[in-house]
Amino acid sequence: MTLVTVKNLTKKYGSKIVVNNISFDFGYQKCIALIGPNGAGKTTTLRTLAGLLKPTEGTIQFESSTTNQDIRKWIGYLPQYPAFHSWMTGREFLIYSGKLAKLTKEEATKRAAELLEVVNIAKESQDERISRYSGGMKQRLGIAQAIIHKPKLLILDEPVASLDPIGRREVLGLLEKLKQEITILFSTHILNDAEEVSDELLLLHKGQIIESGSLQELRNKYQTTVMALQVEDEIHDYQTIVANLNHVRNTKIERGTLYITSDNVKKVREAILSLADQERWPITSFSIDQASLEDMFMKVVNN
Amino acid sequence: MQWMTLFQKELLENWRNKKWIWVPLVIILLSIMDPLTTYYLPYIIEATGGMPSGVVIEELPEYAPSEVLLMTLSQLSMLGVLVIVLISMGTISGERKSGVSELVLVKPVSYMNYITAKWVSYLLLVWVSLFLGILVSWYYINILFGTLSFGDFVTTFFFYGIWLTFVVSLTIFYNTLFKSSGLVAFFSILSIMVMSMITKIFHHILDWSPNNITEYIIDTISTGEISKDLILTGIITTALSLTLILLSSQFLKRKEMAG
CATH class of the missing domain: 3.40.50.300 (P-loop containing nucleotide triphosphate hydrolases)
Known part of the structure; x- marks a missing residue:
């Protein structure tokens, strides 16, 4: 009511x-x-x-x-x-x-x-x-x-x-x-x-x-899951590789962390972990975060 | 009852901010100033060193009780009115400016109750102060200048109270128009001055203007009979006061409480 x-x-x-x-x-x-x-x-x-x-x-x-x-x-x-x-x-x-x-x-x-x-x-x-x-x-x-x-x-x-x-x-x-x-x-x-x-x-x-x-x-509606990757090496070398993976929408580097947005988190996560395993990437941290309300608000405003 | 809640709050506020103490004292002081200084003028002149050399006053004028009462009312009409405007200039405008009225008027409070509770609380303060002021003045006039009957005291108190009621109503009215207490005071005093000027210029037409009330009170005391002019002026002044309060309620209702 x-x-x-x-x-x-x-x-x-x-x-x-x-x-x-x-x-x-x-x-x-x-x-x-x-x-x-x-x-x-x-x-x-x-x-x-x-x-x-x-x-x-x-x-x-x-x-x-x-x-x-x-x-x-x-x-x-x-x-x-x-x-x-x-x-x-x-x-x-x-x-x-x-x-x-x-x-x-x-x-x-x-x-x-x-x-x-x-x-x-x-x-x-x-x-x-x-x-x-x-x-x-x-x-x-x-x-x-x-x-x-x-x-x-x-x-x-x-x-x-x-x-x-x-x-x-x-x-x-x-x-x-x-x-x-x-x-x-x-x-x-x-x-x-x-x-x-x-x-x-x-x-x-x-x-x-x-x-x-x-x-x-x-x-x-506005879900943007962001993956954050940190490695021991120069992060820019990995950005090019990740950017070319299927389902990756955007990548950016901020303070030594590579942020990846995707329309299929599961597949991108699997691809990155598989590559990391094969190529022995020196990963120090890999996390998946939900977008905050603030991110959503900014997205709605920008839309 | 909601009206009583608002009224009691006003009384408590005026008590806590000491208006119930200093306003009667000021009005009493203004009321007795002229009777006392007039009577004791020769002594005052003597005590302060006498008149400058060459100035000779054969005899100081003697005043009739009604003339001394007129002096008291003139004093109240100037400084007394100013005090009344000053004590009531922020009663609504101040609450609107500070935002307290937002918390009050967002409740199911009738605008008429809000205005009239303030109005009556200030009238009570003013009438009590006036009663004490006129009473003390009447007492000294009787002792120092000659007899003024109790009836004269009642007439003076009642009809002059009607004039001060008009002053309070006018100030409340401007309170609903402006958020600035300074503007409320300015327009209230300006209105009284303009009314006084218009009454003087058009005296032959404006027989029952509120500004004539003091003059008719003195006439009544001198002749010993309540004149028709005084009664009609009293009625007109009361009607104007009530109209101002009705208008205040309407204006406040139409105003947006938030800026």
């Missing part, structure tokens, strides 16, 4: 088109990563979905909502740089957020206490003013305020971009936990993060979705 359907969404600022006629949909309990370089239109897309920006054209349908319905009750949102009432304590801010989302005082208080534990805000910091929180704590508090009313969709804009490695790990761990219960749509330009927690990917480039699907689907 579909949770969100975006149809022909366009957002313009004056004559500048930031999001250009994009359409996509996704179902329940998924973690979807919106991937793209800086300036691709990720933040604008997320803010439009969250109702903070108005689409220039196109529609966003939430379940079977009509355009007149206030969909904000189903959405939790955390901007890239969340700003809080820093004079409040973490607990006060969560209770305030819960009450704004129409929870009763008792419900909001109970849920705030639960979430402070879930997002791992230390007991002694829970009643401290937010102005004293670190970046990671603020980000986790931001996620807590976004899910306090148990929304169906959690929208996070670059949730880990501004964090140090420890903070980044904590937030990614939290997302991993949350995606069991809630649909998460998050943007990132750090492809490793997307690879780590997302089930589906939307690749955004210059305001347009250039590819979408599950990580596995994209891997299958």
Whole structure:
């Protein structure tokens, strides 16, 4: 069943088109990563979905909502740089957020206490003013305020971009936990993060979705298996031999390693190992690697 | 209730940033400054070394209680209005600029609740401060210059409160138009100045302009009867305030919360 359907969404600022006629949909309990370089239109897309920006054209349908319905009750949102009432304590801010989302005082208080534990805000910091929180704590508090009313969709804009490695790990761990219960749509330009927690990917480039699907689907579609060969001798002598083998598409040398791409890894691997055995090549290393998400992204963009 | 949540947050914020302490103090200070300095002027002149040689003042003028009250209201109309504009200039614009409003308005919050909770919280602060200011001023006028009835105090407080309500509403209105607190303050003060100029130039037509309220309060106190002009000016000023708040809600609704 579909949770969100975006149809022909366009957002313009004056004559500048930031999001250009994009359409996509996704179902329940998924973690979807919106991937793209800086300036691709990720933040604008997320803010439009969250109702903070108005689409220039196109529609966003939430379940079977009509355009007149206030969909904000189903959405939790955390901007890239969340700003809080820093004079409040973490607990006060969560209770305030819960009450704004129409929870009763008792419900909001109970849920705030639960979430402070879930997002791992230390007991002694829970009643401290937010102005004293670190970046990671603020980000986790931001996620807590976004899910306090148990929304169906959690929208996070670059949730880990501004964090140090420890903070980044904590937030990614939290997302991993949350995606069991809630649909998460998050943007990132750090492809490793997307690879780590997302089930589906939307690749955004210059305001347009250039590819979408599950990580596995994209891997299958754009799979580029790269073989890496290192020898004790001069590597350039071997490049010519390997390049002439059947099914070898491309070869290149980088820092003493010969990288080979092929449309039939199995046959090329067998051919190289057979040659190496017959000719007694002084091989020091031979490995086969899957292309990273980054390689795939570059390939899609170049296509 | 969502409105109460927003209202309580505003009260708590104004308490924690000490507005509930310094705003009443400033208004009290402004309110008693003229009654005290006017009364003690001969002593002040004497204590500071007297008048320059050659200057002779036979007798300092004596003021009627209503004239001293007018001085208090004039003081409030200048510095008091400035203080009110300054305390409320960032209430929405500041939240929009910092991004806090993104976290608030992405929740199912009614724009009307958001605006009116702020409006009422500032009105409460301003009315309480004004009450204390006028009360202290009334007390000193009674002791130092002669009797002003309790009814005069209530009339002054109530109708001048309506004028300050208009000032708060105007500032809230500009808060929804601009993200810069400086621009909010500038346009709020400019509007009050322009209104004052227009009222002076077209005094014969603009009988019930909000800027006339001080004049009608003093007339009422001098004559002892609440004039029809004061009541109508009060009604017009209240109506304008409510219109500004309705417009603010509409403008904010149409605005995109993210830049």
